[in-house]
Amino acid sequence: MSCGFEEDLTAYLDGELPPARRGEVEAHLGTCAGCRATHALLRNAVARLAELPAYEPSPATRRAVLAKLDALPVPWWQRLKVLLRPAVLVPSVGLAAALGVALLMAGPGPEAPDELADPAVMELAANLEVAEDFEVLGLDSAEDLEVVANLHELEVTP
Amino acid sequence: MSAVDLDSDAQAMLKVAAGDRQAFAWLFDRYHASVARFAFRFVNDRERAEELTQDIFVKLYRHAGTYKPSARFKTFLFRVATNHCLNEVRRGEYRVSHTSSETPEGEETGAVEMAGPDGDRPDQALAGRELERVVGAALGDMSARERAAFTMCRFEGMAYRDIAEALEASEAAVKSLIHRATLAVARRIEELQAGTAPARSRA
Numbered sequence: 420m421s422c423g424f425e426e427d428l429t430a431y432l433d434g435e436l437p438p439a440r441r442g443e444v445e446a447h448l449g450t451c452a453g454c455r456a457t458h459a460l461l462r463n464a465v466a467r468l469a470e471l472p473a474y475e476p477s478p479a480t481r482r483a484v485l486a487k488l489d490a491l492p493v494p495w496w497q498r499l500k501v502l503l504r505p506a507v508l509v510p511s512v513g514l515a516a517a518l519g520v521a522l523l524m525a526g527p528g529p530e531a532p533d534e535l536a537d538p539a540v541m542e543l544a545a546n547l548e549v550a551e552d553f554e555v556l557g558l559d560s561a562e563d564l565e566v567v568a569n570l571h572e573l574e575v576t577p
Numbered sequence: 578m579s580a581v582d583l584d585s586d587a588q589a590m591l592k593v594a595a596g597d598r599q600a601f602a603w604l605f606d607r608y609h610a611s612v613a614r615f616a617f618r619f620v621n622d623r624e625r626a627e628e629l630t631q632d633i634f635v636k637l638y639r640h641a642g643t644y645k646p647s648a649r650f651k652t653f654l655f656r657v658a659t660n661h662c663l664n665e666v667r668r669g670e671y672r673v674s675h676t677s678s679e680t681p682e683g684e685e686t687g688a689v690e691m692a693g694p695d696g697d698r699p700d701q702a703l704a705g706r707e708l709e710r711v712v713g714a715a716l717g718d719m720s721a722r723e724r725a726a727f728t729m730c731r732f733e734g735m736a737y738r739d740i741a742e743a744l745e746a747s748e749a750a751v752k753s754l755i756h757r758a759t760l761a762v763a764r765r766i767e768e769l770q771a772g773t774a775p776a777r778s779r780a
Contacts, residue, residue, distance in 0.1 A: 429756040433730065435737045457760070464763030468731050471709060476613030477627055481605060484634045488598070491639065 422451060428458050432465060586650035594641040601638055608651070609634065611733055612658050618728040619662045619721075621713050629665065633658045648742065655735070655743040659725045666721055711765040719758050726751055727758035 424447045430436050431444045448455055586607075592600035612633055617626035637657055644653060716724050725744060729735040735743070741751045 426753060426756050429759045430737070430752045433737070433755070435752065460763045460767060461759055464759060464766050465731070467708060467766050468712065468762070470705070471712065472705060474614045474617045474623075474626070476610055476630060477623075480609060480613065480627055480630055481602075483627075484605060484609075484631050485598075485602070487631060487635045488601070488638055491635070 422454060424451065424454050425457060428454060429461055432458065432461055587646035590641060590644050590650055591646065593638060594644060605634055608654055612654065614732050615655065615658055615728050616662060618716060618732060619724060621716065629662060633661050636661060649739060652739045652742045655729060656745070659743055662725070663721050707769060708766070711769045712762055715762040715765040719761060723754045723758040726754040730755050
């Protein structure tokens, strides 16, 4: 009794066919006794399924689930959210900045990188604020450092 | 489900992701009966359905951080539920009991029994239990994906598109799954009505 339309009969019954195909199936049902019988069989089954009593879960399920949640470790995404809160993040950034300044003020240690032993680099550090005022970006050569060191010469004296 | 519902579900789930237990309780109250029905049809056992339902909601809470509100919440929930049920069945922790609803002595375990509405006549209650039994037997003979698609369609009224999303399958595949499953159930019911259905579930 199977034909090319049979698999669409359930979708037709469920209203899941696009309008064009629905029209084709309806036209086919008028001419195919096999598909009419299958359609009736399916329609009867769907109606009988609606008679089944609904399964009701136990009211204890809610308590059990909430108790299981209480026993869970804090998930990583919640820990991350806590760490990224401004109240935690801002003081942390401030602390890091203060630490950075303290290291700079203390000067290079015995194992400090060679760059920190270079007076030009230290001059740059001392003039960073001025450099930012002049929007000097991308300093990567000794000439750049010299320009920054002598920026005061560009200032117009009254 | 209206757009307002979708928004409120998604918003609640985002709150759950931020650790809001009240939002979780709200979603639980809203959907746990659906998940429990799905789990029950999947394993055909009340106790196992309860355990699965609990596990599914705990999993939902634990993975709330991965939820993206681009998907309908119910679809996301049923994807979690389907994957969990499939995994549990594959791992063998939950033997599907559709075909074992009676003890070797022939006594009913109650696995497929559900009380009818108060006031049912005995013959109506019996007819309901017989219907439940043949539907359970048909579900037990289906593949897990057919069972999942059939349950979402027939007992939750989900659209094929949403079922496809939950099963991560094409709509054409879902149409085929639901047709095969519905036809199998229809034939069992036809046998029951004709009085030719087996008296007991097959072991």
